[in-house]
Amino acid sequence: MFNVTKRSFIGLMAGVSMTLLTSGAMADDGDIVIGGSLPLTGVFAFAGVAIEAGMQDYISIVNEAGGIDGRKVRLAYEDTGYKVDQSVAVFNKLTSQEDIHLYYGDSTGFAKTIAPELARKQSMIMGGASFASELNDPEAFPYTFMAGPDYSEMFSILLEYIAKEKPGAKIVLVNSDSEFGRDPIEPARAKAAELGLNIVEEIITPPGSVDVSTEVLKLRRAQPDYTLFHGYILAPLPEFMTQAKELGLTTKFMGTFWSMDSSIWAGSGDVADGFMGVMPYRYYYDDAADAPMLDRIRAMRPEYQATGYMQGFVTAMLMVEASKRVIDAGDELNGATLKTALNTIKDFDTGGVIGVPISIPGNSIPVGRVYQYDSSAQKMLPVSDWISLQE
Amino acid sequence: MIIGTAKETYGADQALLTTRPQQVWMVILLASLLVAPFVFNAYWQYLACLVLINVVAATGLNILTGFTGQVSLGQAAFMAVGAYTVAWLDREAGTPFLVNILLGGGVAAAIGIVVGIPSLRVKGLYLAIATIAASFILHFIFAHWTSVTGGSSGINVSPARIFGIELLTYFQLYWLIMPVAVLMVLATANLFRTRIGRAFIAIRDRDISAEVLGIPLLRYKLMSFAIASFYAGIAGGMWAYFFRVVTPESFPFLTSIFLLAAIIVGGMGTIIGAVIGAIFMTLTPELLRYVVEWVSPWLPNAATLLSPVRTVVFGALIMGFLVFEPQGIAEIIQRIRRYFRVWPFKT
């Protein structure tokens, strides 16, 4: 008797909570909340703090202009230390406390992990710090997007640049042993074969590894023309570059988005000179004429802001734009409507943060520019035009 | 004041709870466990589930380390084994969740026996280090046996289903986790009234003497490892249904240290110690979050301080309890009980 009552009671409670949850989603008035699992401490802290600043700044710009149809935007976030289970815990906490339709995730691991939950909830879309190529698949990950090209698209841009500069060049890939690091290896192999470039060695470093002397030996044995790093922010790149230069290796070094901030190379001196990579945004100090948003950012933040700032800024911009389109069409905010609205973004002007008008046909923005580090100016300077990959 | 206990029936003699205050407290505890999810909001329900999972894992570790004296820093790895087993079964076989969790515990127990084999050769700190090594090797297997474990991406677990209802919200999961935790703790309390439990305690106190007395060390040490790993596997299995994703980073080495710290702080070698230690260590970071929030008007950037402060407090708790109160919170509770037992006389 007691069991039956308990069971039906549980069923009743489940039903009640379901109704409450869905009815909660129906009520759309009030603040629009962007949830965030942000890596404010840990190895990604440098980027996480910048991302938070970028998002908050864009949100205040929007709120000053009256919000989205009068509704204010708000960022609800917590620190995750760049650990996946912490990110999941924060996600669970924030989504239970607030009505969230837009989320910022801190890592490739978290994005992949939370995708089934997103598919089950169907209530939100998620951008984040990850540009993983695996996520750039609208069928497998219908509620995920990224505010830039994915890592294999970045590699494609770099490989095409290499093929133009030196056809048939020898390349070494150096990746960290993590999901973030291993993501573009397969597509890079395919693209290099397609372009006639020769990958002579693939080096994997354990995450958090301290001593790279054996890896440098492998580099020396391979004698590549170009060395492509991915899966790192700073360490152990300067060590690689220092030892390689001392050995007289003539290889040029390249990296991907998260290694491309000017300030992290400032401490490395001349070793970093010539380091190249792909960045989809303009830098804080870029004073191009057609970039009014950069002027505005410089007015709001007098000191240098890292590339993570731009990433957060643009992600927030896209989230707000998608929400605006949904609300203007009179629909309710949920995963499907927001993603569809995001995909309607064509030739959108980011105010100059990205140098060309952008479209989001799938889950990414396949646009980028090759920059090179100039150690005397301590800045990353562009060495190519804005490249749009028509995938 | 309790002067003596006169038992009149065999039932009373065999009872777990002998005194009236103990029984009253137990009733209060069970009642609050039943009422809690209705008064808690979703975040506190989440915390309650997490605490109960840690209670199961800590109780298992307590059996191994507190009662049998085999220091193990591999409990998190066994939780991972249980979690991965559950996730794999869910993906491949689709068996009901209770079966999955039990099998998770079983596989973890089997691995526990393998890891326990060095305990016959080495003791004390050397054994602790062997368990550290085992946990790193297991971590490597989880990260690189991609066909089974999904490598670094891990495995997603579909929600547990009971009679067609999916257990999705924390409220629902609580009703899975809480009974299991209560059962496991009860089982532990009963274990130490049997000869197996007494053999464990003998091994802890002086294993050479225990062997002289006729306790086969091989069998009982491995049994202890197996039981502790079973508990860890069950905790890991519940964790899998709770977080719904299992990756190699879900159970880092730090979790093993956390569990060992929990039983030290709570009181090694007592049932209530593991429970209280797990509750205390799980809730302290949350308490710190409130403290940091409270401080944040005076200290900007307080959010970035939370993680280092937690690390410092964690270490300080371990050191503080070991130096000042080596027998943990359980001892403090016993002191309070003794005080009230002879009240109004002084102890």
Next chain:
Amino acid sequence: MNELMFFIEVSLAGLGSGALLALTALAFVLIYKATRVINLAVGEIMMLGAYLFMAFTAGMGLSAWIALPLAIAGGALTGAIVERGIIRPMLGESAISTFMVTVGLGSVIVGLVELIWGTEPRSLPAFISSAPVFLGDAYVSRKIVVSFVVASVVIATFLILFRFWRGGVALRATATDQAAAYSCGINVPRVFSIAWTISCGTAAGAGVLLGAIGGLSSAMGAFGLSALVVVIVGGLDSVLGALIAGLCLGLIQSWAGTYLGGEYQSVVTFGLLIIALMIRPYGLFGTHEIERL
């Protein structure tokens, strides 16, 4: 370049990193020899030494030659405070408790470092020139050579000290039997303090070298776990064992990293540990502990 030359270069790199492991293992052995405590916080004290060095050179602009002794002194001071404040009250408690206290200590040091210097990884200002060193045709990174030389000198010094210096003999005496040492007039508490001070100073110095090679981060302490493997394999109370096991482990790690792949390094290290524990539980050169009822 041929395979043999590559193999020699890999081995040299391995010997170099092995020397650093041996130096860290020395810190473990010193404390264990004197006080029978395994100090799992050695990795964190290394990190503290590296951060102090960075604070002195980058923060205060002192030259490396002044900052290095200061960093070592800082580590030594930490060791003394820890020994007096935390380890002394724990005398007589079980070894597991003291072990866990050092784990807690490591955690506290990591948290403090994060609070003071932030959580992002940093790099040390270069104080060792990077010009490569060539032995014949084989290349070795200069930093590796420097750490090898430093580690060898330090370990050789300690080996001689333990053999001939009265303090070394006193250390071995207290390790063997505290009561007998007391009755011989050895100031046992002072021996403990000295052991901890020197050991933590050594760890801090090794930390500076480690930071120079690989940069600083709050996770640097994980190097201590590799050093722990060295200590177990070599024998917890044997300096010579620390040296030989350190060099061997460095070689093995280097070969595994090169020929199997970087991700196999840690599994090979810990697999070696388990094998060593099964075959010779007290290490290659450790003293077999006889348990009496």
